[in-house]
Amino acid sequence: MSAVKGVEITGAMKPAYKKILTPEALKFVATLVRKHGPTRDKLMAYREERQALVDAKKLKLGFLKETKKIRDGKWQIAGIPADLQDRRVEITGPVDRKMIINALNSGAKCFMADFEDASSPTWELMMDGQVNLADAVRRKITYTSPEGKEYKLNPQIATLIVRPRGWHLLEKHILIDGKPAPGAIVDFGLFFFHNAKEQIKRGTGPYFYLPKMQSHLEARLWNNIFKDAQNLLKIPQKTIKATVLIETIWAAFEMEEILYELRDHIVGLNCGRWDYIFSFIKTFRNYGDRLIPDRLGVTMDKHFLDSYSKLLCQVTHKRGAQAMGGMAAFIPTKDPAKNEEVFAKVRADKLREVMNGHDGTWVAHPGLVPVAMAVFDEHMPQPNQIDKKFPERRIKAEDLLQLPEGQITEGGLRNNINVGIQYIEAWIRGNGCVPLHNLMEDAATAEISRVQVWQWLKHGAKLADGRTVTRALVLAMIDEELAGIRKQLGDERYYQGRFAEAAGLFARLATAPQCADFLTLPAYDYLD
Template identity: 40%
Template sequence: MENVELSDPPLGLEEEFHVLLTPDAVRFLAQITSTFNNEVDKILWNRTARKVELDLTNSYPDFSPNTAHIRNDTNWKVAAVPHRLQNRHVDIGDTAPYQTERFHRALMSSAQGIQVDFDDGNCPTFYNQIKGIFNVYQVVHGEIPGLLSVSEAPVLMLRPRAWNMVEHNMLINGREIPGPLFDYGLLMYHVGKRLSESECGPFFYLSKVESFLEARLWNQIFVWTEEKLSLPAGSIKATVLIESVLASFEMEEILYELREHSAGLNCGIWDYSASFVSKFGHRLEFLLPDRSKYVNMEKRFLKSYMDLLVQTCHRRGALATGGMAALLLPKDKDSTEYQSVIAAVTRLKLFEITAGVDGFMVYDIDLVAPMQKLFQEHTSGPNQLHIIPSVNISQSDLLVMPAGGVTLFGLKYNIAVGILFIDAWLKGEGHFFFCGKVEDSATAEISRSQVWQWIRHRVKLEDDNRTVTRGLVLALVQQVVRQLLDDSSALQQQRLNTAVELFMEIVLKRDFPEFITTYLNLDHTFLSSRF
């Protein structure tokens, strides 16, 4: 038996902790971790090696000749889409399940699915992980009066943490357990069989996959789990989020590796855009302009990525889903602002529907019905698998940066989002609301990435030709903080000041910290907090 060290239960969750972390469940976590620990290490080493190779050779990613046989073989397809996943029109995104009220409200909605999120929209305190997994456990086992059964409710699309995260509160043989194995393992152990028997899963979103080798690892984990828990082969299905520019060149290979377990691919906008800075931000030719003005799905590099994703998925019989609408509806339905938000979301999502996506996400539950109506008005049937875009996407299509510069508004907006995300994280929250939108780690990634890159390349502002420097950013940070500190308590001010210090650390690093969540997850301020 592996040596296991487990932290004490989070305060107030003693009962939930003991329901979930039974001796058998802990043994299962220990087994899955010891089985795949070395492979997880190799994945992370391969990421580092790939980045070093690109930097040393000053080269660009491309479609690999080593896997051309997979792309050129027209005969293979993914396994048939299960009945419960045939219609993916509207999922409710960023649903951190520790937020019980929102989770239950989502379950009672008319959405096709719920992104049950332990990743981008969630802050992974031990309290949040235990509370969230326990809430899923109760829902799947029908222990909450008044809620629909899992057979009738929107399908649960479970999103564990990505490979860059670890769980500090559980050590196996002296090493912290990988965050995704903790989340995935506990969820599968407690609800996998029940979801399978009700033909409602288990279904997953997989975040931040960078290569087909990572998809191969997930497939091995799925096969191992199905055997261990006596589940039918191929019953686990996963939608891979293509959030890295490197993964965009390996979409067919990723589908191929997961072909018995694939629920398709997903394209977003901000994590994907931020990955350009992460991989190539020090190169001037990859300078990304102001996202608030010049970066959207209509730009060539993002439109190409979406078209290729839809084409790839539909050729192989897999579903292709789009990003999340982050705008929030005002309460007054008769207001011009309400109509303006509806119009803005409709325009953006109609663009994705026209591109052939089979579904997308919204954050605001009140957007579900109008977006479902939009699908019904512009498509026929549960999905658009029959639409295969006639495009020929090249390396340059995926790597071309949009034209544009940097505005003072964009710089201040990015600063505010970066600071407020860190502030939310220090409160144990993974998303927050700002200027009529929901912001999470994806928008925090692109925000702090752009500030880092603009300082690095000493970009000039369009407004007044000032250069973006450490001094200018610090002055703007102080302006932003003064606005945010109005009516704040002493505790809030102290936390916000800590967030400012962390933000400045991150945007001034000589070498780009790859993930803001990794950086924060290892910071002493977070580790010493009691949630």
């Protein structure tokens, strides 16, 4: 229970959480949930309605006719604060204490502290994350490892940006009027309540990344929440600044409308490439003629992804906003030869982004910060390149919808199963950011793995060797990959983990009659 009427806390209360879950903070969150929760619920239903029309082949995706006036208008966003002008390299990661210190010290321009895809939303991590970020904002955060190594902030640190959970996720440990609160409002509300004024006092501000949107109506909801939050704390309007991740095919057709709805509070859009590929597959799940090849071959040079990147740069710069590039998920190794291969791939990826017009990019590992930085320093010596407008680009709906070419192989199927099982196993143990096969996997890449197996199975995809993807083949490969994981890790680690549960959940999702919207929704039931 809590001291606030209608608010119930069902998670364990550590002493440190009392600084976060104060009556005043809970009242603030409850006010936002009570006013905006019903709109959130309607928008979740709207997602289902639109998807049902696509499933029934009664709706063709494209740019909205009813918002053409917005796209043709002369408006601009409100402006970009000084400490967000140069975002050439941003690092992302979960909200655990050591990660926050290392990321802020990494040399990147910004750090996105992630309550979403890089974090498993255990009660402990969500609340510890709030404690950790409050300490980081006040530059009081320190950490001592079990081996005795001490971590503290450098004098010069990255600008902090916080990503709350997506609209689809709930926080089951905070009940408001008997219902689980939207995780997005909990994460935003608690951070904003405790830190916004302190950040302003220190010469920065409350900055956020907003994930998983599927329409400009969802952007409007965020804008209304921002307005109310600022009014409630008597903070001037337009103080909050947000960057929206364009990581659904739906949002790609509404980029300008999303910018317009948030024009007083937005500074840019980001190419959330992995979730975007996941959304592309999931949206056309009922279409047997729209099968996507092996995920590791679906790279940003493919026409539909390159078009999405170029359109985002054109749209943002037209409105005075920033275009942020996507994640380099590679992890440096101790092998110099392999490292040079990794660095070459990262350089090529970042060169494509800066030449397309991006003003910055993402990396998942501190070792890649200087690699990405060097590319942007060479080709973008100024803080950003918003002045480049690209009026010659004529990107049509067909460009965004063009299928990538490539094969569906046994190796691709096995990789999806292997990554899916290992990621889900880590996630249900409370770890949302997992290094696998020299890549940093998060919920987005695991989602591609899971939904791709579902798509191939539903439509009886043909492997390159001529075999058909069947339920029996998928289940046999799950058993084989599980046995391989056990052999690789050893019995002790295997049985200490939750691999059998993870494989069972993956099998259930991959072979279900209906495609689940998100694996994190059924997986959330496995968390305490």
